[in-house]
Amino acid sequence: MDVTLKGEKFQTNAQPxxxxxxxxxxxxxxxxEETVSLSDYKGDVLIISTVPDIETSTCSRQTNTFNDKAEDLKNTRIISISTNTIEQQTKWAESKVLSSDILHDSDRSFAKDYGLYIEAIDKMARTVFVINRNGQIVYREVVKEMAEDPNYEEALSAARHEEAELN
Known part of the structure; x- marks a missing residue:
């Protein structure tokens, strides 16, 4: 899949x-440094937010926005994943109160398995997935221009809709 970064075109390793x-x-x-897997979230609505580099302003804002919204969602868990090192993520998280899970994809296996890996820059594309409690993707946004924010409200609306289905 094609995405751009400040107008320059890049290709992901596969279709997400x-x-x-x-x-x-x-x-x-x-x-x-604990291993987390998708199965750990079974039974919950899940938002997976991926960012290319948590140390940049857009990625930091995206991670902050979803982290802040985590408190408002009753049956939804939020995870943010990047290819940053644990040291970079830990430094980013130092001044935060985390309501979401921050995961590092050091071996790029998540990025590759989800078709988000961009080998040319060794990063993952900016995306948001909402997964229902049965493990099915109910919302997906691949942000075409990686320097731009995702549509937060659409993703949160999809999660709220899935939460309503639980009642």
Missing amino acids: PQVGDDAPSFTAKNLN
Whole structure:
């Protein structure tokens, strides 16, 4: 899939999963170096927010926005994933109160399995997935211009809709 970064075109390693697909299984490490997998979120609505580099302003804003919204969602868990090192993510998180999970994809396995890996810059594309409690993708946004923010309200609306289905 083609994406751009400040107008320069890049190609991801594959097509990201589509709405209606089962979310591909994955493992990544959290800030405590514990292995986290998709199955750890089974039964919850899940927002997966991916960012190219948590140390940039857009990625930091995206991670902050979803982290802040996590408190408002009752049956939704939010994870943010980047290819940053644990040291970079830990430094970013130092002054934050985390309501979401921050995962690092050091081996790029998540990025590759989800078709988001951009080898030319060793980053992952900016995306948001909402996964229902059965593990199916119900919302997907691949941000075409990686320097731009995703549509937060559409993703949150999809998560709220799934939460309403739980009641």
